[in-house]
Amino acid sequence: MAYSDDSSGGVFGVDVSGWVEQHRSRDVYEVVREPVQNALDTGSDLYVRVDYGDQSVTVEDYGDGVEDLSQFYDLFSGDKQYDPEKRGRFGRGVKEFIGASDETVISSTGGGLRFAFDAAYDEAREEYVVDASRELYPDARREEGTVVYGTxxxxxxxxxxxxEDFVERLWMPEDQDLYLEIYGEDAAPVREDVYTHEEPDAELERQYLPTLTAEDGVQQEEKRRTQVEVRKTSPGDGGVYELGIPVTTGEEFPFVFNVGQKTPVTERRNELDNSYRTELMQGLINDRLDLFDDDELGEDYVTQYISQFSHKTSSSVQQDYIERRFGTEPEDLLVYTNETPSIALTWGMQRQLPMENADEYSRNVRGILTKHCPTVQEWYSDQTDGQSIEVIEDPEPEQEAFLEYVEDELVPRTRTYGVDFELAYISEDTEDGQTHATYSPGDETVYLNAFADDWDRPSPRRIGTVLHELGHHETNPDEDGHGPDWYHAVEELSGDIIQDLQERLGGLYDDP
Structure with missing residues (x-):
């Protein structure tokens, strides 16, 4: 819808038609945010009325008030944009709310104002014409505070x-209360709710975050120490607040952050750069890892900040994270390939290296892994040291039939490709007895040990062994490592297929 300004003298000193069209195209709660933030900046209690009867919103405070009424219509006036702990920033504030309303009435300590924007379609000009007016009421002074009404x-x-939803989500400061009144379509009060300050689950005191400051009257972005309040919520319900006002909602991480200074938001104040989210989550992980449950430590909203930015995570936190997620026994920890983009601390713990050097270990993940961590082939070579494999060239007919069953029926069901099976004599020097099978990544072959088993028919145990070795084959040496999480997935797969196989065989075969 196009608007044209048909007023004389102007209302804001700008193209009123463009101003009205711009702000009427926005979500209503976005423009209501402007008088709400002004009221919060006064430090007094906040009163908001949402009236479904006359389609209006009223915002009231009992602060010092405004003596100079031109602040309500002179664009880019005021100085809050230079204070990082005040919510205003663009000098437009309540003027956006005025532009989105048909009628706005304001009363403060300097008097009263009424703005009206009447739109009518001009057939000759083929556009809507805005008849804008501004009236001053000097006698409508208040002793304190400001009230803004728009419809x-x-x-x-x-x-x-x-x-309503926006106002209810406000994170009220410790010494300010919110009174929300709802009126129905019959102009009768429906309810009144009072919202007070809620204690956070954590307070991060040492956060250096980008904000807006001013030097010699020039606004600039710089990092500044601030406090961040944190509440735990559910995954998908996270958000970032600026001085109690929601900026983003529906974040993947299960935390709501309330930052105690201006955030580097877009002009519409509803989006942040991903780097800002990263700094918040890193700060939380560093200061309060205890807020995460053990079963959360493997979630993407944790691992992406640990693995990609481990050099910014303290050594004690990394050690605590690894112990809680993977345990403390070296054999329970992951063995990484030289391309694994994850925590370099793991190999340090596996080798019982001193943790005071943890920052050094994690500073260059790729270099550390390339130098110290075994590749899949190196891992296999270490595991099979002292082991010899002699392939059986002429298996017995029953064994040949079993190999055909594995390759023709079992492997296709697992959607595994590019792996061969051989029957072999595997000898090794070990106190744990004979291994039943081993996988060689070099030639992508699973060797079934004829010393340990006859391999002459399908059985649940034999199929489970085959599937376990297929799991080794399915590990991607460019991305994954051999580890407990992966093996558990293999065992679950084995269990499902073995159970299905037992049902199909009807108990015909028993474990040898």
Whole structure:
């Protein structure tokens, strides 16, 4: 819808038609945020009324008030944009709310104002014409505070419900309360709710985050120490707040961060750069890893900040993370390939290296892994040291039939490709007895040990062994490592297929 300004003298000193069109195209709760943040900046309690009867929103505070009424219509006036601990930044504030309303009435310590924007379609000009007016009421002074009332006949019930939701999500400061009144379509009060400050689950005191400051009247972005309050919620319900006002919602991580200073948001103040989320999550992991449950430590919203930015995570936190997620026994920890983009600390713990050097270990993940961590082939060579494999060239008919069963029926069901099976005599010097099978990554072959088993028919145990070795083959040496999580997945797969096989065989075969 195009708007044209038909007023004389102007209302804001800008193209009113463009201003009105711009802000009426926004979500209503976004423009309501402007008078709400002004009220919060006064330090007084906040009063908000949402009226479904006359399609209006009223915001009131009892702060010092505004003596100079031009601040309500002179664009880019005010100085809050230079204070990192004040919510205003663009000098436009409540003017955006005014532009989105048909009628706005304001009363403060300097008097009263009424703004009106009436739109009518001009057939000759083929566009909507805005008849804008601004009236001053000097006698409508308040002793304290400011009240802002706005209404628009095009605001729907859904729009006003979004305003309700936005106001209810506010994170109130410790010494300020919120009073939310809801009026129905019959102009009768429906309910009044009071919201007070809720104690956070954690407070991060040493966070250096980018914000907006000013030097010689020039606004600039710089990092500044600030406090961040944190609440634990559910995955997908996370968010980032600026001084109690929601900036983003529906974040993947299960935390709500309330930052105690301006955040580097977009002009519409509803989006942040991913690097800002990263700094918040890194700070939380470093300071309060205890807020994460053990079963959360493998989730993407944790691992992406541990693995990609481990050089920014303290050695004690990395050690705690690894012990809680993987345990402390070396054989329970992952064995990485030289391309694994994950925590270099793991190999250090496997080798019982002193943890005071943890930062050095994790600083160059690729270099550390290339130098010290075994590749899949190296791991296999170490595991099979002292072992000899002699392939049986002429297996017995029953053994040949079993190999055909594995390759023709079992392997296709696992969607595994590029692996061969051989019957062999595997000898090794070990106190643990004979191994039943081994996988060689060099020639992508599973060798079944004829010293340990006859391999003459299918059975659940034999099939489980085959599937376990297929798991070794399926490990991607460019991305994954051999580790407990992966083996557990293989065992679950084995269990499902073995159970299905037992049902099909009807108990015909028993474990040898």
């Amino acid at each position: 628009n006949t095009e605001w729907t019930d859904d729009d006003l419900q979004e305003v």
